Amino acid sequence: MSASYETLTAGTRIEGAKFDVTRESIRAFCDASLDYNPLHLDDDYMKGDFGRTNFGGVIMHGMTNFGLITRLLTDWAYPLGAVHRRLETRWVKPVKPGDTIQPVGIVKSKTTSAKARWVVIDVVVNNQRGEPVATGEALVEFPLAG
Amino acid sequence: MSKTDFETDFWKDAGRRKAWDDIVPGEPRKTIPYVLTLEAIHKYCRAVGENHPLYFDEAYARTTRWGGLIAPPSIHILLMFACTPADDWMRSPGTINVGQSWSYNVPARPGDPITLQARALDKFVKQDRLFVVHDNVFFNQHGQVICSGRGWTIRPE
Numbered sequence: 564m565s566a567s568y569e570t571l572t573a574g575t576r577i578e579g580a581k582f583d584v585t586r587e588s589i590r591a592f593c594d595a596s597l598d599y600n601p602l603h604l605d606d607d608y609m610k611g612d613f614g615r616t617n618f619g620g621v622i623m624h625g626m627t628n629f630g631l632i633t634r635l636l637t638d639w640a641y642p643l644g645a646v647h648r649r650l651e652t653r654w655v656k657p658v659k660p661g662d663t664i665q666p667v668g669i670v671k672s673k674t675t676s677a678k679a680r681w682v683v684i685d686v687v688v689n690n691q692r693g694e695p696v697a698t699g700e701a702l703v704e705f706p707l708a709g
Numbered sequence: 710m711s712k713t714d715f716e717t718d719f720w721k722d723a724g725r726r727k728a729w730d731d732i733v734p735g736e737p738r739k740t741i742p743y744v745l746t747l748e749a750i751h752k753y754c755r756a757v758g759e760n761h762p763l764y765f766d767e768a769y770a771r772t773t774r775w776g777g778l779i780a781p782p783s784i785h786i787l788l789m790f791a792c793t794p795a796d797d798w799m800r801s802p803g804t805i806n807v808g809q810s811w812s813y814n815v816p817a818r819p820g821d822p823i824t825l826q827a828r829a830l831d832k833f834v835k836q837d838r839l840f841v842v843h844d845n846v847f848f849n850q851h852g853q854v855i856c857s858g859r860g861w862t863i864r865p866e
Contacts, residue, residue, distance in 0.1 A: 580758060595756035597790035599717040601802045614838055625806040626786045630757035633783035647782055653808030
């Protein structure tokens with residue numbers, strides 16, 4: 564059965580592409596986002612402590628997770644005639660060069676408003692050890708039936 | 710915006726940026742208009758693996774509900790830095806992003822002159838860390854909201 568609003572149920576799983584994190588991919592994100600925070604570039608700076616945290620080296624931009632989740636949602640929604648309307652995320656673990664991360668969505672609930680139908684999706688980005696590095700919730704809009 | 714007119718050394722203007730103590734919730738941040746180019750969209754797409762033809766294939770995009778090429782919703786990641794000046798506190802080295810939430814209205818398109826209305830919305834201390842919540846709305850040349858969002862950052866001490 565092909566996917567549609569009607570066939571979606573809680574627990575429907577949406578898998579995104581895996582993404583290999585390298586110094587080069589982080590640098591490319593710096594150039595694409597214009598975010599040149601030394602957190603992502605400067606190994607000497609990252610030898611220092613941040614409060615009680617020491618990252619031990621450069622880390623990936625948290626917003627890379629956001630971009631990967633967005634890609635997951637839009638690639639899923641476009642063929643269904645749906646529109647990605649909202650994404651809320653928080654970063655729970657730093658991502659470093661050498662990690663491989665993958666976004667996943669799991670349908671949580673469906674709701675109908677006066678002018679549209681809505682799907683709430685739990686999202687998570689896991690690393691190669693299956694550890695969540697980002698979690699959140701998304702909202703996708705489907706047109707009313709008929 | 711080309712790379713050559715964007716200061717990539719975030720230390721250079723660090724002394725001019727507001728620290729946590731100086732940030733006033735509710736006070737607007739300085740912003741600058743920015744024309745979103747197809748080149749910038751494609752550079753962003755490549756950085757996150759976006760390859761949907763809506764972002765690359767004009768002939769395909771014309772056949773869709775969007776009527777032409779658009780940018781991915783998360784293009785606001787670029788717009789946040791493109792629409793703020795070098796002394797904006799979001800560039801302070803050591804700024805740690807802990808989460809964001811964004812709502813999307815109309816897509817940004819190549820060639821759109823984009824403006825930003827932004828402010829710190831709140832600041833607080835939690836577990837001995839200094840937090841600021843920032844609040845942002847991007848508009849296109851027609852006055853339409855492209856997207857709106859909030860972010861939570863830990864400020865460098």
